[in-house]
Amino acid sequence: MKPFSKLGAMVMTGALAMSATLAHADTIKIGVSYPTPTHAWAAGMNWHAEQAEKRLEALYPDVDMILVNSSDPSAQASALEDLVSVHKIDALVVLPFESEPLTDPVLNVKKSGALITVVDRGLSQPGIEDIYVAGNNPELGRVSAQYMKTRLKSGDNIVVLRGIPTLIDNERFDAFMAEMEGSGVNILDHKHANWNRDDGFEVMQDFLSRFPDIDAVWAQDDDIAIGVVAALKQAGRDGDGMFVVGGAGMKETIKAIMDGETLVPVDVLYPPSMIATAMDVTVAAFKSNGPVAGRYILGATLITPENAASFYFPDSPF
16 A cells, blocks of 8 residues: 555645646736836835725725836836846736836737736836826816916916926826916916925925915915925914915825815825726736737826825825
């Protein structure tokens, strides 16, 4: 009986090894690559990516999400090489650190046969990605202006604080200005505040010193809005009926809206959770019986006291 037992053990061991190999072959490996957080919105994106990883892996035991963040374009390019050569990924979700230097590295991932989902920042060569997920920058500007027009009348005065001089900022600003055209509202000045609360504070201080009559402020971004509010309070101008409209969906801003804040009464969404959306859609490409390839442009929802709770994530850093 001993020889038979040994043979049976060998057969069983071989079967288990084959089963493990097949199980590994059936695993869907999805790499998720994005910049190391350097500001609040990016930190929120990181948090949402981690939450999506836990949720999707729990929902689909055969899905393995491999999250990697990188400190610069070169590090991200190296990370993409590792995702292909070491992890043998079936799909890539990537928010490029910068468009130009990441285009060829993402193209190389594409050549490996992986499905490509690009998030937010497009690549410099069209057609590489199978799926594109992004916020709607023109709509953010347009929705902000539409709200401000409901609160302002012809002859009222506003100032505008822009972001970093980029295509994204231009899209937001141009759409805002187009929507405000013909309203009779005076735009006293606009300056870049670089999506930064300290710059927002300094630019708003300059505006307050030059313009004694300001009815509203479009800050475009919640970090800028924090600096604007600080400048208003320091100058004692926060109680004269002025209001500020920011953007992105920072949790502190949303909580203030939920609590009935009047100085910053609304916000316009540019969701850091868009990377989670991209991860969901990428998994759906393997799990759905319908097509998912294409462009997913997320809405710039106006966040008000009535719907703010739906966008409040207290555990997120943003």
